[in-house]
């Protein structure tokens with residue numbers, strides 16, 4: 111009993127220290143990123159540095175490891191399949207991982223895909239959608255809640271949180287975490303995504319879709335999948351897409367799925383992006399393992415999250431506090447970039463590299479050829 115009281119007191123003290131330091135510091139890591147450092151944007155800053163091992167400031171992706179022969183799209187996939195045929199084989203049953211059969215001709219578009227009915231060729235389970243997205247979760251079709259997750263995931267299923275997400279919530283990440291914001295983050299990740307331009311990209315845990323919209327508008331990808339577990343986020347994502355006139359509805363689909371059970375065929379996807387999401391997943395390693403499974407050889411994984419290190423390392427019993435925090439909220443706090451490297455490498459991804467800005471970290475790794 112005393113131990114738990116002690117733990118709670120430690121937790122409250124650390125929380126206080128965390129908030130105090132966060133509201134006070136522009137740390138040394140921000141020097142490159144802030145306007146005070148010469149108004150340089152983050153992307154050029156990333157390109158100006160060449161080391162890939164620095165732990166402070168920005169780190170350029172190791173371009174030497176980038177194999178330009180990986181650059182391809184569906185029509186260049188090395189098979190005789192036409193683009194639609196190839197895409198048709200991308201979606202898979204989240205239970206059997208086998209191909210899904212479409213009730214009619216597959217159409218990959220915001221409006222038509224959710225109306226399709228798909229059936230697993232092995233377990234015969236049928237999957238369908240509503241007016242906004244295709245439900246490819248294991249619990250699809252269930253009359254109950256659609257599967258329960260820990261608080262760190264469930265909170266995003268609340269309609270109010272989905273409504274607020276791009277109306278202040280996401281902007282908060284910049285203030286207390288050092289996130290550069292979707293446009294700059296997209297610019298930064300282009301370096302990593304270069305080898306897979308023209309291919310398919312999954313915006314895993316897309317929320318209301320700030321990145322899915324940027325990916326679709328960029329015209330750089332042959333298929334964009336906006337994927338999230340939250341139905342309300344997907345509805346908000348759909349509404350935002352409809353509000354913006356300059357987004358093509360073709361080759362963009364909204365899919366409800368659990369990151370730990372991705373409804374895609376193995377080795378079928380060129381790139382996966384997971385913005386500010388790893389720390390929300392019930393099991394980050396289960397998510398990264400799934401991403402590793404669906405990436406084709408040479409496919410790229412790029413993600414952003416927080417790392418609580420620097421001054422925070424001095425908080426006593428930080429690992430224990432993290433464990434308790436995780437048990438209560440389901441949220442995972444990374445204490446160093448090495449932990450993220452470990453998740454990637456244990457899930458079979460190579461060429462890990464990263465860029466830091468205060469608590470913000472953008473990581474990238476790829477599936478070996």
Ligand SMILES: C[S@@+](CC[C@H](N)C(=O)[O-])C[C@H]1O[C@@H](n2cnc3c(N)ncnc32)[C@H](O)[C@@H]1O
Pocket residue numbers: 259262263266267280314315316317318320321337338339340343367368369370384385386387390391392
């Ligand atoms: C903080 S938001 C990130 C949104 C967006 N990618 C960005 O960069 O702003 C985290 C998202 O992770 C999603 N999420 C949580 N658990 C998930 C799971 N098990 N599978 C898929 N998505 C999940 C939530 O629904 C939420 O939309």
